[in-house]
Amino acid sequence: MAALVSIVTRTLGRPCVADAAASVAAQTYRPLEWVVVDASGNGVDVPAAGDVPVRVVSTGAPMLRSVAGNAGFGGVSGRRLAILDDDDLLMPTFVERLSAALDAHPQAGVAYGNVRVETDRPDVAGLYAFEYSELLLLRRNLFPPNAALVDAALVRERGISFDTGLDVLEDWDFWLQASSHAPFVHVREVLAIYRLWLSGSGVWAIDAPEAPPSMRSDEATVRRRYADRRQAAEARHLELTAAARRLEAEGRVAEAARAWMAAHEHFHYDPEPVRAYARIAWSVGEVRAARATLEGALALMPNDATLKRDYASLLARLGEPAP
Numbered sequence: 278m279a280a281l282v283s284i285v286t287r288t289l290g291r292p293c294v295a296d297a298a299a300s301v302a303a304q305t306y307r308p309l310e311w312v313v314v315d316a317s318g319n320g321v322d323v324p325a326a327g328d329v330p331v332r333v334v335s336t337g338a339p340m341l342r343s344v345a346g347n348a349g350f351g352g353v354s355g356r357r358l359a360i361l362d363d364d365d366l367l368m369p370t371f372v373e374r375l376s377a378a379l380d381a382h383p384q385a386g387v388a389y390g391n392v393r394v395e396t397d398r399p400d401v402a403g404l405y406a407f408e409y410s411e412l413l414l415l416r417r418n419l420f421p422p423n424a425a426l427v428d429a430a431l432v433r434e435r436g437i438s439f440d441t442g443l444d445v446l447e448d449w450d451f452w453l454q455a456s457s458h459a460p461f462v463h464v465r466e467v468l469a470i471y472r473l474w475l476s477g478s479g480v481w482a483i484d485a486p487e488a489p490p491s492m493r494s495d496e497a498t499v500r501r502r503y504a505d506r507r508q509a510a511e512a513r514h515l516e517l518t519a520a521a522r523r524l525e526a527e528g529r530v531a532e533a534a535r536a537w538m539a540a541h542e543h544f545h546y547d548p549e550p551v552r553a554y555a556r557i558a559w560s561v562g563e564v565r566a567a568r569a570t571l572e573g574a575l576a577l578m579p580n581d582a583t584l585k586r587d588y589a590s591l592l593a594r595l596g597e598p599a600p
Contacts, residue, residue, distance in 0.1 A: 279306070279307070279308060279376070280355065280356040280357055280376065281308045281309070281310065281354060281355040281356055281357075282306065282308070282309050282310075282355045282356070282357045282358065282359065282372050282376060282426070283309075283310050283311075283312055283353035283354060283355030283357070283358045283359070283429070284301055284309060284310070284311050284312065284358070284359045284360075284361050284367075284372075285312045285314065285346070285349035285350065285352075285353060285358060285359070285360050285361070286301075286311065286312070286313045286314065286349070286360075286361050286362060286363055287314045287316050287340075287342060287345040287346060287349060287360075287362050287363065288313060288314065288315070288316060288317075288321055288362070288363035289316050289317045289321075289363075290315070290317050290319070290320075290321035290322065291363055291364070291475075293363050293364050293472075293475055294313075294321070294323065294324065294363040295324045296363075296366060297361055297362075297363045297364075297365070297366070298311070298323070298324040298325065298326045299326075300361065300366045300367045301326040301327070301329050301361070301367070302325075302326040302327030302328075302329055303327075303369045304329075304367065304369060304370075304371065304372045304373070305369050305370050305372075305373045306370075306372035306373040306376060307328075309329045309330075309355075309372065310329065310330050310331075310332065310353070310354060310355060311326045311329050311330070311331045311332070312332050312334060312349050312352045312353050313331060313332070313333050313334070314333075314334045314335070314340070314345045314346070314348050314349040314352075315333060315334065315335035316339065316340045316341075316342075316345040317339060318335065318336065318337055318338040318339040318340065320335070321333070321335075332352060334348050334349055334351070334352040336348065341441070341444065342439070342444065342445075342447060343439035343440060343441040343442075343443055343444075343447045344439075344441050346360065346438075346439040346447065347438050347439050347441070350432050350438065353429060355429055356428070356429055356430075357376060357379065357426050357427060357428060357429055358426070358427050358429050358432070359371070359372065359375075359423070359425065359426050359427070360422040360423060360425075360448075361422075361423050362422060362423065364472050364475035364476055365421070365422075365423040365469065365470060365471055365472055365475075366423075366469065366470040366472065367423060367468065367469050367470075368467065368468045368469060368470070370466075370468065371390065371426075371468045371469055372426065374390065374464050374466060374468060375388040375389070375390060375425070375426035375464060375468065376388075376426060378426075378462045378464050379426060379428065379462065381462075382460070382462045384459065384460055385428075385459055385460045385461065385462045386427065386428045386430075386431050386455055386458055386459025386460065386461070387425050387426070387427050387428070387431075387452070387455050387456075387459065387461045387462070388425065388426050388461070388462040388463075388464060389409075389419075389420055389424045389425035389426075389461060389462070389463060389464065390424060390425075390463075390464045390465075390466050390467065390468030390469060391404060391405060391406040391424075391464075391465065391466060391467045391468065391469075392404070392405040392406075392420055392421055392423065392424045392467070392468070392469045392470065392471050393467050393469070393470050393471070394470075394471045394473055395470055395471070395472050395473060395474075396473045396474050397473075397474035404467070405419065405420045405421065405424060405471070406465070407419040407420065407463075408463060408545040408546075408577060409461045409462075409463045410542075410543060410544050410545055410546075411456055411506075411510055412507070412510040412511065412513075412514055412543065412544045413544060413545070413546060414452060414453060414456055414461075415453065415503055415506055415507040415510055416507065418446065418448065418449035418452070419452070420452075421448065421469075421471045422448045423469045423470075423471065424468070424469055425452075427455065428459065431454075431455050431458055431459065435458050437451060437454040437455055437458070438451070438454075439451055442498070443495045443498065443499070444491060444492075444495055445491075445492050445495050445496075446492075446495050446496055446499050449499055450499050450502070453499070453502075453503055453506075457506075513543065514540065514543050514544050514547065517536065517539055517540035517543055518540045518547070518549060518550065520536050521533055521536035521537040521539075521540055521550065521553065522553075524536050525537075525553065525557070530557055530560070530561065533553075533557060534554055534557045534558070537550045537551075537553045537554040537557070538550070538554055541554065545577055546577060546578060548574060548578060548581050548583050548584050551570050551571065551573070551574040551584070552571075552574075552583060552584065552587055554570050555567040555568075555570040555571050555587065555591070556587075558570060559591065564595070567591060568591060568595075571584060571587055571588045571591060572588070575588060588600070
């Protein structure tokens with residue numbers, strides 16, 4: 278039988294909660310339940326979500342983001358859960374695609390998709406579409422709360438939760454907790470929408486000069502908390518690249534290619550491993566592999582000058598014009 282999925286929505290009762298309700302109702306997956314957290318404490322009018330049962334969680338008092346999130350987790354019955362704040366949206370296949378990914382990867386604890394960022398200007402948008410690695414997650418938050426479907430055992434049995442001492446970036450801390458217990462799976466499709474102009478957290482402007490000091494303090498707290506893990510992951514990447522260089526220098530081509538690919542899988546956003554792998558592939562006549570490797574890397578790092586140069590050189594050797 279399909280796993281029950283709980284969608285948790287934190288709301289102050291803004292009108293946009295009706296959009297969240299429609300987003301839940303439109304899911305192609307069943308069974309679902311919608312757990313709505315009244316973060317205002319004053320009671321909220323919760324619209325129907327089609328045939329999806331709705332449960333309202335309230336303490337009768339106002340709740341900040343992290344407290345409201347934990348209250349929602351405490352009210353879920355599902356084997357898997359998702360976070361959909363009232364200002365964001367899920368694509369209709371969100372639960373279906375991410376639940377299938379978790380079914381296909383039983384060891385994984387989190388499956389996430391790409392998220393389109395919408396603003397109040399139709400000509401200004403963005404996209405969260407990061408390949409997963411622990412090192413990258415330790416360096417930065419990879420996606421907003423509505424990107425992922427989570428195995429609820431991480432909350433019930435492993436005890437991960439939102440840190441109520443954080444006013445922002447509580448989701449980044451949550452993902453980092455989860456990553457210490459189980460792998461993540463990336464589904465390379467746009468499965469959610471982050472509506473920036475409705476966001477009340479302001480975290481998207483954390484690097485702006487006018488950002489409140491409390492935001493920077495929360496960011497520093499998260500970075501400090503995971504500093505040891507980040508340093509260990511950085512050291513591991515250096516070890517992998519050093520081993521690959523040594524193997525290539527010794528002429529052990531096949532082993533070097535595997536070592537460079539291991540370094541790439543550890544951290545997708547370092548151009549050296551893919552450049553080296555493409556160089557080896559070209560040297561042994563695997564032209565298509567060399568080209569595909571560079572094209573895939575450029576899709577992730579389109580502004581990297583070294584990748585652009587290597588790709589242009591490869592095309593020149595093939596007699597093709599530079600892009």
